[in-house]
Amino acid sequence: MGSLQGQKVVVVGGSRGVGRSIVEAALGEGATVLAVARGTEALKELAWEASGVKTLAADATQDTAPDAVFAAMQPDVLVVCAGAFAPSASIQDQSWEDFSTNWETDVKASFLFCRAALRGLMKPGSRVVLISSGAAFSGGPPNSGGYSGAKRTQMFLAAHSQKEADRLGLGLRFMALAPMRIMTGTGVGQRGISSISAYLGISPADFLASMTDVQTPADVGRAVVALAGGKAQGTAFTVSGSGLAAAA
Template sequence: MGSLQGQNVVVVGGSRGVGRSIVEAALGEGANVLAVARGAEALKELAWEASGVRTLAADATQDVAPDRVFAALQPDVLVICAGAFAPSACIQDQSWDDFSANWETDVKASFLFCRAALQGRLKPGSRVVLISSGAAFSGGPPNSGGYSGAKQMQMFLAAHSQKEADRLGLGLRFMALAPMRIMAGTGVGQRGISSISAYLGISPADFLASLSDVQTPADVGRAVVALAGGKVPGIAFTVSGSGLAAAA
């Protein structure tokens, strides 16, 4: 029997890349899984390839998104993995819309769902996992706009939400998970690899060769399953090729 047997797992941003790996990991552990994403076509492909997954096309940055998602499936585990591509231009060449893209998507989606949870929309015992990034620790390159700050804010948001949940006696668990290395084979990862290597003036292959202890999307999926079990103490975590660890 899987570790999430019979539990409801909702993955917002679950149609592709890391989100899809989280969906697949949860399905493998016996969960009832709802994948939420903007793109209906990507969700259709996921439903065809991942037997048993339920899907919902919704924009996680809309105020009504939590209502729509929770009406479709009330989660025991809620994973927020939705995110925008980081900018790929130097600061002086960005507009504010470019710079703030990850605040308007990654942070806003996390905020809306955490707010809904703190307003009593999730039952006691529910777990919320925000997918952040190692850029929250490293700061990222100067051509990535507000990406690193947005990912750090997700970690702050998990900590703030946990304090509020405890103060209100809601019985909820909030966590943030940061994959520490950029990952090839995902849309966000490929875009980031191209952008960073161009900024550094090296080839994508050379940039990838410079990285060590790189996690895979499947590693992230396994880390989320471990956190969803609710037995790993802490709020902020990292995952690398070496596995899951508490954030320093």
């Protein structure tokens, strides 16, 4: 029997990349899974290829998104993986709209769903996992705009939400998980690899060769399943090729 047998898991941003790997990992552990994303075509492809997954087309940055998602499925585990591509231009060549794109997408979606959980839309015992990034610790390259700050803020948001849940006696768990290395095989990762290597003036192959202890999207999926077990202490975690760990 899988570790999530009988559990309902919602993955916001679940149609592609890391989100899709989380969907597949949860399905493999026996969960009933709802994948939420904006793109209907990607959701159709997911539903065709991942037997049993439920899907919902919704924009996670809209104020009404949590109500729509929780009406479709009341989750035991909510994973917020929705995010935008980071900018790929030097700061002086970015507009504020460029610089703030990850605040308006990654952070806003996380905020809306954490707020909804704290307002009573998730039952006691439920777990919320926000997918952050190792850039929250490294700072990222100068051409990534507000990406690293946005991903760090997701960690703050998980910690603040946990304190508020404890104060109110809601019985909820809030956690942030940061994959520590940029990954191939995902849209965000591929774009990031191209952008960073161009900024550094090296080939993508040389940039990839410089990285060690790299996790895969499947590793992230397994880490989320482990956190969904609810036994880990703390609110911030990392996953690398070496596995899941509490953030220092």
